[in-house]
Amino acid sequence: MSSNDFGFDIKGLAEAGLTVSLSGRLSVENFDKMLSFRGDIFSKYKPSSLVIDLKDVTYMDSAGALFLIEMEYESKKEGIPCEITNMTKEQRGLLELIDRDAYEKSFQVTKKAGLNFIEQIGHEFIKFLDDIKNIITFIGMMIIKIISSLFRLSSIRWNDVLTYMKKSGVDGLPIVGLISFLLGLIMAFMSSLQLKQFGANIYVPALVSIAMIKELGPIMTAIIVAGRTGSAFAAEIGTMKVNEEVDALIVMGFDPIKFLAVPRVFAVMFIMPFLTIFSDLFAIFGGFVVGVLGLDLTVHTYIQQTMKAIKIFDIITSLIKSVTFAVLIAGIGCHRGFEVKHSAEEVGTATTSAVVTALFIIILVDSMFAVVLSYI
Amino acid sequence: MKEIAISVENLTVRFGDSVVLNNINLNVFKGEILVILGGSGCGKSTLLKHMIGLYEPEKGRVIINGIDIINADENKLRELRKDIGVLFQSSALIGSMTVYENIALPLREYTGLSDDAIERLVRIKLAMVGLLGYEIYLPSELSGGMKKRAGIARAIALDPTILFFDEPSAGLDPITAAELDLLIKNINNGIGTTMVVVTHELESIFNIAHRVIMLEKEEKGIIAEGDPYILRKESKDPRVRNFFNRHIPEHLYQKT
Ligand SMILES: Nc1ncnc2c1ncn2[C@@H]1O[C@H](COP(=O)(O)OP(=O)(O)O)[C@@H](O)[C@H]1O
Ligand SMILES: [Mg+2]
Numbered sequence: 001m002s003s004n005d006f007g008f009d010i011k012g013l014a015e016a017g018l019t020v021s022l023s024g025r026l027s028v029e030n031f032d033k034m035l036s037f038r039g040d041i042f043s044k045y046k047p048s049s050l051v052i053d054l055k056d057v058t059y060m061d062s063a064g065a066l067f068l069i070e071m072e073y074e075s076k077k078e079g080i081p082c083e084i085t086n087m088t089k090e091q092r093g094l095l096e097l098i099d100r101d102a103y104e105k106s107f108q109v110t111k112k113a114g115l116n117f118i119e120q121i122g123h124e125f126i127k128f129l130d131d132i133k134n135i136i137t138f139i140g141m142m143i144i145k146i147i148s149s150l151f152r153l154s155s156i157r158w159n160d161v162l163t164y165m166k167k168s169g170v171d172g173l174p175i176v177g178l179i180s181f182l183l184g185l186i187m188a189f190m191s192s193l194q195l196k197q198f199g200a201n202i203y204v205p206a207l208v209s210i211a212m213i214k215e216l217g218p219i220m221t222a223i224i225v226a227g228r229t230g231s232a233f234a235a236e237i238g239t240m241k242v243n244e245e246v247d248a249l250i251v252m253g254f255d256p257i258k259f260l261a262v263p264r265v266f267a268v269m270f271i272m273p274f275l276t277i278f279s280d281l282f283a284i285f286g287g288f289v290v291g292v293l294g295l296d297l298t299v300h301t302y303i304q305q306t307m308k309a310i311k312i313f314d315i316i317t318s319l320i321k322s323v324t325f326a327v328l329i330a331g332i333g334c335h336r337g338f339e340v341k342h343s344a345e346e347v348g349t350a351t352t353s354a355v356v357t358a359l360f361i362i363i364l365v366d367s368m369f370a371v372v373l374s375y376i
Numbered sequence: 377m378k379e380i381a382i383s384v385e386n387l388t389v390r391f392g393d394s395v396v397l398n399n400i401n402l403n404v405f406k407g408e409i410l411v412i413l414g415g416s417g418c419g420k421s422t423l424l425k426h427m428i429g430l431y432e433p434e435k436g437r438v439i440i441n442g443i444d445i446i447n448a449d450e451n452k453l454r455e456l457r458k459d460i461g462v463l464f465q466s467s468a469l470i471g472s473m474t475v476y477e478n479i480a481l482p483l484r485e486y487t488g489l490s491d492d493a494i495e496r497l498v499r500i501k502l503a504m505v506g507l508l509g510y511e512i513y514l515p516s517e518l519s520g521g522m523k524k525r526a527g528i529a530r531a532i533a534l535d536p537t538i539l540f541f542d543e544p545s546a547g548l549d550p551i552t553a554a555e556l557d558l559l560i561k562n563i564n565n566g567i568g569t570t571m572v573v574v575t576h577e578l579e580s581i582f583n584i585a586h587r588v589i590m591l592e593k594e595e596k597g598i599i600a601e602g603d604p605y606i607l608r609k610e611s612k613d614p615r616v617r618n619f620f621n622r623h624i625p626e627h628l629y630q631k632t
């Protein structure tokens with residue numbers, strides 16, 4: 001037997017009573033062995049009484065104490081006397097640490113039954129409807145607060161607005177620019193492959209600029225801003241909820257929506273039209289590079305064709321669209337943040353869902369715009 | 377001569393430009409309860425975290441059971457970590473796991489025991505800290521004091537030979553705090569666990585401490601060491617006597 005092991009020696013007869021001498025370590029590593037030993041004693045030997053001798057025990061931790069308590073408990077259940085001998089004062093102290101009644105009772109608690117499949121579907125559906133209702137309520141409430149702050153401009157935290165404008169606008173320019181440039185490049189190239197067959201390369205500039213300004217510019221920008229900024233808002237506000245910072249704001253008399261959400265929404269509302277215009281310009285520039293270098297269009301023709309295709313009306317509706325998207329993205333990001341209750345895991349969920357929900361709603365609203373604008 | 381469990385040698389800690397601890401030398405003996413005291417922000421948690429090897433110090437070494445924890449290789453550290461239990465100031469329970477899973481985590485990782493055995497051990501640890509019945513709760517659903525107790529249950533899950541507690545009774549009601557003191561003493565007595573405890577509670581200090589060290593912010597080091605009963609009466613340093621006698625220095629009164 002190695003010094004790390006747990007050993008035992010059984011003396012006496014089952015009918016006359018057993019003496020079990022334990023030795024070695026009554027510790028966590030040997031807990032499985034102790035448990036099977038306990039099972040053996042009561043199922044194989046069925047003693048009429050039990051004496052447990054601890055004289056040769058070299059080490060005992062709380063797992064050992066638990067084992068002794070279970071031996072006693074089992075004996076009581078079988079209705080046989082059980083005595084522990086040669087227990088040191090320290091070991092007794094360890095045994096006393098354990099609230100036996102509570103421990104025994106805890107095994108009688110039954111586990112809660114889960115929902116069945118149909119109930120789960122219903123549950124999820126109700127959750128989904130609730131969620132939509134909550135988002136609409138929140139965005140409505142926020143719009144009211146934004147309008148009311150517009151009447152009292154000094155109540156807006158302008159410093160915060162500027163910070164968020166920088167974070168979501170200026171810092172986002174490179175990625176918006178790069179993606180839009182590539183998009184313009186690809187659009188011009190792909191369309192020219194088809195148009196070349198009819199000698200209609202001249203329409204490439206119009207195609208790129210109309211597609212960008214009417215649809216792709218606002219959508220691309222919204223997707224990038226949702227990924228960069230909406231998610232950041234959800235994470236920031238969510239973490240503040242976890243740290244009880246939002247509660248602290250309420251106690252100090254601040255309205256958390258005005259304090260945290262309004263400046264963020266304002267900032268995104270201001271920068272989104274600019275980002276959209278940047279996106280349009282970069283895409284047109286991408287198309288221009290392909291047109292001039294690959295399609296034998298002159299610089300002059302390309303610019304002239306582009307100018308002819310762009311209508312002021314389209315630009316204005318595109319900017320209105322982008323402001324709408326801004327409110328939705330920032331609002332949903334903040335709302336998801338506020339939904340966090342108290343755990344770090346919820347922050348992760350809120351961040352993901354801020355992006356997914358925003359994208360879903362943007363596509364929805366964009367289709368509505370498309371239908372409405374086709375009638376004007 | 378008592379055996380040394382932890383030895384801190386010439387430990388200097390710096391955060392950015394500011395030195396928080398300067399040239400600390402300290403031995404913790406096997407089986408003793410050492411209490412670290414000192415005002416808020418004087419570096420108690422920092423010292424504790426260096427003793428566990430979470431941070432790398434500017435200078436100095438920490439040796440636990442003969443292993444230099446700053447330069448030891450991963451395998452040795454893993455062996456050592458099994459023997460160390462830590463309760464963090466913020467409890468540091470894993471938020472995505474229930475109380476039960478939090479406590480089962482080290483048992484599953486280190487012991488290879490059967491699920492039945494692990495369940496019994498988790499329950500017994502919960503019984504020891506008075507949290508039975510909260511197995512399926514998430515940490516976020518517990519009160520501050522309950523989180524502390526769950527953190528303690530996790531720290532003692534493997535019955536480590538060295539335990540570190542950072543303010544175990546802060547935020548607990550007096551009864552629970554007293555029960556906790558008893559728990560600490562009984563674990564120490566019964567298993568012979570070496571303990572390093574950071575606490576401000578005078579009652580607790582006099583109850584559990586075999587020896588205390590007192591840190592001080594300006595000195596950036598230890599200003600007193602010894603038996604709390606003796607320090608209270610005989611220390612020459614007024615800062616130490618004031619602490620033990622709950623005496624507030626006079627210049628603070630004059631400010632009001
Ligand atoms: N990660 C850190 N970075 C910078 N400074 C720190 C860090 N942790 C602690 N400090 C500083 O070290 C000092 C001691 O902190 P701490 O050990 O937490 O004090 P306490 O004694 O209250 O536990 C404080 O002044 C704190 O500002
Ligand atoms: Mg601290």
